[in-house]
Amino acid sequence: MICCKECIDLLYDYFEGSLDQDTTQSLDEHFQECPPCVAFLNTYKVTTVLCRDTLNQIEIPDEVRHTLKNFLKEHKNE
Amino acid sequence: MSFTQQKEDKKAEELLVRDFQAGNLEAYDKIAKLYQKKIYALSFNLMRNQMDAQDVTQEVLLILFRKINTFQGKSAFSSWVYRITLNASYMKLRSKKKEPNISIDELLPSFNGAGFQQEKIQDWSENTESLLFTNETREIIKKAVDLLPEKEKVVFLLRDVEGLSTENVGDVLNLTIPAVKSRLHRARLFLRKKLSGYFGASNSKKGEI
Numbered sequence: 628m629i630c631c632k633e634c635i636d637l638l639y640d641y642f643e644g645s646l647d648q649d650t651t652q653s654l655d656e657h658f659q660e661c662p663p664c665v666a667f668l669n670t671y672k673v674t675t676v677l678c679r680d681t682l683n684q685i686e687i688p689d690e691v692r693h694t695l696k697n698f699l700k701e702h703k704n705e
Numbered sequence: 706m707s708f709t710q711q712k713e714d715k716k717a718e719e720l721l722v723r724d725f726q727a728g729n730l731e732a733y734d735k736i737a738k739l740y741q742k743k744i745y746a747l748s749f750n751l752m753r754n755q756m757d758a759q760d761v762t763q764e765v766l767l768i769l770f771r772k773i774n775t776f777q778g779k780s781a782f783s784s785w786v787y788r789i790t791l792n793a794s795y796m797k798l799r800s801k802k803k804e805p806n807i808s809i810d811e812l813l814p815s816f817n818g819a820g821f822q823q824e825k826i827q828d829w830s831e832n833t834e835s836l837l838f839t840n841e842t843r844e845i846i847k848k849a850v851d852l853l854p855e856k857e858k859v860v861f862l863l864r865d866v867e868g869l870s871t872e873n874v875g876d877v878l879n880l881t882i883p884a885v886k887s888r889l890h891r892a893r894l895f896l897r898k899k900l901s902g903y904f905g906a907s908n909s910k911k912g913e914i
Contacts, residue, residue, distance in 0.1 A: 630820030639890040666828035667814070667897075670905075673830040674897040675865055681846040682866045685746040691759045698763050699737060702770060703730060 629653050634664050638671055715781075722782050726773055733773075737766055740786055743867065747787065748794045750862050753851060761793045768793075784876045787869070791859060791877070809854050809891055812898040829904040842903075849899035853892055860885055861892035 634657050640646045641654055658665050687695070718739070724732035744765045749758035768789050776785050815823045833842075853861060863874045864885070875885045 630816070631822040632814075632816040632820040635814055635822075635894075639886055639893075663822050663826040666826040666830075667822070669828050669830035670826075670901060671893060671897050673833055674900055675893055677833060677900065678846055678850060678861075678896055679865050681843050682750055682850065682862070683746070683868075685749055687742055687745045687762075688755060691745070691755065691762075694759060695741060695762060695766070699734075699766060699770075702767060703733070 628660070629657055631657075631661065631664055631667075634658075634661075635667060638668065642672070718782060719778075722773070722776065722778075726776075733770060736769065740769070740783075741766065743783075744786065744790050747790050747862060747867060748797075750850070750866065751791075751794045751858070752798060753847070757797050761790065761797055764793045765790050780876045781873060783869075784873055787863065787867075787877045809857060809895050812895045813891065814894060814898075827901065827905040829901065832904050845903050846900070849896050852899065853895055857888050857892035857895065860888040861896075864889050865893075 634654055637646060637650065637654060641651065646654070658668065718736075721732045721735050721739075725736060741762060745758050745762045748761040748765075749755070752758055752761070765786070769786065776782065817823050850858065850861070859878065860874060860880075863869045863877060864871065869877070871882055871885050871889075874880070875882050878885070880888075
């Protein structure tokens with residue numbers, strides 16, 4: 628059986644689905660017998676989602692949008 | 706977005722770029738509109754300052770306007786825009802006093818000689834839902850991302866936040882695909898560990914990041 632370290636090193640490719648069948652199966656077998664790695668897997672996955680959902684909510688504030696609009700107008704007439 | 710839709714958007718964008726290169730100013734307005742939010746968001750996430758992000762967005766829009774003819778279409782137009790945005794943001798960051806980065810290695814998982822995990826791993830993935838949209842949680846997450854070392858942060862922002870493909874991130878940063886993957890994996894490990902300190906702490910007492 629593969630060890631936790633190998634398992635965690637391969638997590639990225641495991642999520643991308645880019646591992647070959649045998650390796651994926653080895654990871655699945657490891658997860659069945661290793662609750663700490665399952666916890667690691669779940670929290671690794673949720674970390675990506677949490678960070679993405681927090682950071683991609685950034686909108687341009689109205690005053691910045693206004694400044695940009697004026698800026699573009701000015702420079703297009705150069 | 707469907708694959709066909711993506712393909713059509715890309716085609717429409719190529720057409721806009723060509724029109725603008727031929728001197729059509731309306732095409733430029735459309736390009737600026739399409740990209741200003743992306744430019745602002747990426748620079749804001751790198752600098753976490755509204756004024757600086759505004760300056761960078763202006764600068765990038767101006768470069769797009771003046772240097773459009775230097776874009777040769779060898780890589781995707783979006784890659785070109787992201788590359789200019791990163792350069793402008795780094796110039797800005799360099800002019801400011803920088804806080805020392807913490808070493809990423811300290812936050813990577815540790816294993817014993819047999820390759821088994823050494824620390825106790827808590828599964829807090831179920832605890833996050835009720836906390837996700839509170840301001841406190843958002844601040845914790847932003848703070849964790851701000852602590853990422855530059856190399857890992859930029860890969861993380863482009864790939865996981867902006868949603869670029871691994872290939873496009875490699876294109877923007879001039880990195881091989883294995884290098885992109887390895888930096889992204891390290892960034893996620895770092896963030897997981899940082900967030901564990903917060904979400905994994907007992908509910909009665911929230912941990913500090």
